[in-house]
Amino acid sequence: MQELLSCTNIVFHCAATVRFDDHLRHAVQLNVTATQQLLLMASQMPKLEAFIHISTAFSNCNLKHIDEVIYPCPVEPKKIIDSMEWLDDAIIDEITPKLIGDRPNTYTYTKALGEMVVQQESRNLNIAIVRPSIVGATWQEPFPGWVDNLNGPSGLIIAAGKGFLRAIRGTPKAVADLIPVDTVANLTLAVGWYTAVNRPKSTLIYHCTSGNFNPCYWGKMGFQVLAAFEKIPFERAFRRPYADFTTNTITTQYWNAVSHRAPAIIYDFYLRLTGRKPRMTKLMNRLLRTVSMLEYFLNRSWEWSTYNTEMLMSELSPEDQRVFNFDVRQLNWLEYIENYVLGVKKYLLKEDMAGVPKAKQHLKRLRNIHYLFNTALLLIAWRLLIARSQMARNVWLFIVSFCYKFLSYFRASGTLKV
Numbered sequence: 001m002q003e004l005l006s007c008t009n010i011v012f013h014c015a016a017t018v019r020f021d022d023h024l025r026h027a028v029q030l031n032v033t034a035t036q037q038l039l040l041m042a043s044q045m046p047k048l049e050a051f052i053h054i055s056t057a058f059s060n061c062n063l064k065h066i067d068e069v070i071y072p073c074p075v076e077p078k079k080i081i082d083s084m085e086w087l088d089d090a091i092i093d094e095i096t097p098k099l100i101g102d103r104p105n106t107y108t109y110t111k112a113l114g115e116m117v118v119q120q121e122s123r124n125l126n127i128a129i130v131r132p133s134i135v136g137a138t139w140q141e142p143f144p145g146w147v148d149n150l151n152g153p154s155g156l157i158i159a160a161g162k163g164f165l166r167a168i169r170g171t172p173k174a175v176a177d178l179i180p181v182d183t184v185a186n187l188t189l190a191v192g193w194y195t196a197v198n199r200p201k202s203t204l205i206y207h208c209t210s211g212n213f214n215p216c217y218w219g220k221m222g223f224q225v226l227a228a229f230e231k232i233p234f235e236r237a238f239r240r241p242y243a244d245f246t247t248n249t250i251t252t253q254y255w256n257a258v259s260h261r262a263p264a265i266i267y268d269f270y271l272r273l274t275g276r277k278p279r280m281t282k283l284m285n286r287l288l289r290t291v292s293m294l295e296y297f298l299n300r301s302w303e304w305s306t307y308n309t310e311m312l313m314s315e316l317s318p319e320d321q322r323v324f325n326f327d328v329r330q331l332n333w334l335e336y337i338e339n340y341v342l343g344v345k346k347y348l349l350k351e352d353m354a355g356v357p358k359a360k361q362h363l364k365r366l367r368n369i370h371y372l373f374n375t376a377l378l379l380i381a382w383r384l385l386i387a388r389s390q391m392a393r394n395v396w397l398f399i400v401s402f403c404y405k406f407l408s409y410f411r412a413s414g415t416l417k418v
């Protein structure tokens with residue numbers, strides 16, 4: 001502690017709980033109280049030049065247009081911190097929906113409270129806040145496609161590539177505001193420099209987003225992810241990767257039943273028959289729960305103003321603009337998504353590119369099983385129908401006799417020619 005207090009020049013405060021479903025007490029402890037304590041600690045650092053707090057562009061996701069300002073929450077963070085000390089879990093559970101209001105989860109709410117704490121407890125510290133949107137794999141550094149956690153899209157890319165995720169409620173025309181993690185790191189470092197050197201009079205907020213500069217849409221991104229699976233298939237897929245966006249609750253529930261739950265039940269039945277432990281239904285339920293938590297962000301678009309970010313870009317020398325590049329106008333989404341899928345395969349799934357031919361063969365086998373299964377299903381359905389309905393039987397007889405006549409005609413015309 002003594003060493004930290006006496007030697008620190010700059011603090012980058014990134015630690016947080018990013019779980020959407022965290023209990024409010026825990027989320028407040030990590031995202032609000034810890035921020036307050038770190039600010040207190042920072043105020044005792046004589047050599048401190050700047051304190052950079054990492055928030056999220058979604059801390060005010062209840063708004064459609066978000067400026068580079070701190071928006072107040074109705075209940076003061078200090079009151080929330082105090083009440084979390086003595087309220088029991090049951091009461092906290094009850095008041096959580098009222099407190100978070102029109103935000104979707106405790107994460108976005110406590111990140112907003114964290115910003116308020118930064119504003120209120122800044123004392124004479126030299127502070128800035130960076131708000132990244134959805135952080136994805138690296139764009140350039142240390143190399144394209146590096147990723148080390150399942151947050152944001154990474155988990156869903158695995159689920160789609162392995163064939164588990166077949167449909168997701170999303171708006172293809174909504175902006176997919178992804179931002180590469182190296183872009184966030186570069187902007188954060190540049191903010192550290194600018195804040196320490198220029199000591200702005202007020203706390204500046206920097207939106208680290210892509211939609212304003214180089215928008216990509218969920219429909220296009222989903223399509224690019226699926227196209228990347230053709231070149232870079234994942235090993236031992238459950239089904240062939242194919243997914244689509246659904247647009248309302250009824251179609252979502254239908255596809256969840258048909259494309260997610262039914263195959264899981266059938267597979268578990270097969271596992272039971274072969275003396276193994278069923279696991280697919282459990283896994284599928286977990287996936288659907290995760291998907292339901294991410295859907296909020298797939299069905300809305302936000303506009304973030306980026307005056308401070310643009311100002312910072314113009315303040316950097318050409319050399320620094322190159323080294324600490326955060327200009328996403330140069331980002332090629334197609335290339336980025338392909339590298340992202342490759343990175344997920346390599347760094348998260350630990351799969352080697354040498355296994356690609358085998359993975360492709362496995363997908364071909366799955367395609368054949370799919371065709372065989374569908375044909376068998378169709379024949380069974382048809383057999384059941386003609387056993388029960390006179391009309392179906394008549395249609396069947398008509399088709400059979402028509403085919404017979406058609407073949408006889410061709411055979412006869414062939415014989416005449418000879």
Ligand SMILES: CCCCCCCCCCCCCCCCCCCCCCCC(=O)SCCNC(=O)CCNC(=O)[C@H](O)C(C)(C)COP(=O)(O)OP(=O)(O)OC[C@H]1O[C@@H](n2cnc3c(N)ncnc32)[C@H](O)[C@@H]1OP(=O)(O)O
Nearest residue numbers: 018019020056150151152153155156160222223243290297
């Ligand atoms: C032509 C059309 C084609 C269309 C379809 C193509 C589809 C292709 C995919 C395209 C990509 C779409 C991506 C959309 C993503 C939208 C994301 C929006 C995110 C908004 C971010 C807001 C920005 C932020 O500020 S913060 C950081 C974001 N935080 C997170 O992402 C954390 C989310 N995670 C959680 O809250 C929890 O982990 C939760 C609730 C999801 C699960 O909790 P639970 O207690 O059930 O499990 P865990 O113990 O946490 O984990 C269990 C298991 O799941 C794995 N896992 C964890 N997180 C994820 C995840 N995000 N996705 C998938 N899997 C995940 C975890 O590793 C565990 O695995 P084990 O094997 O059991 O260890």
Ligand SMILES: NC(=O)C1=CN([C@@H]2O[C@H](COP(=O)(O)OP(=O)(O)OC[C@H]3O[C@@H](n4cnc5c(N)ncnc54)[C@H](OP(=O)(O)O)[C@@H]3O)[C@@H](O)[C@H]2O)C=CC1
Nearest residue numbers: 014015016017018054055056057132133134135149151152
């Ligand atoms: N991922 C995203 O899409 C976005 C993330 N952000 C923000 O970026 C920051 C980093 O998020 P991300 O990298 O995704 O999340 P991670 O969960 O990967 O990282 C969170 C970090 O916080 C640390 N941490 C958690 N609890 C504690 C604790 N009690 N004491 C000390 N350290 C702790 C973790 O340490 P350890 O590894 O030791 O557990 C970890 O290094 C967060 O502030 C988040 O709000 C903002 C926008 C989008």
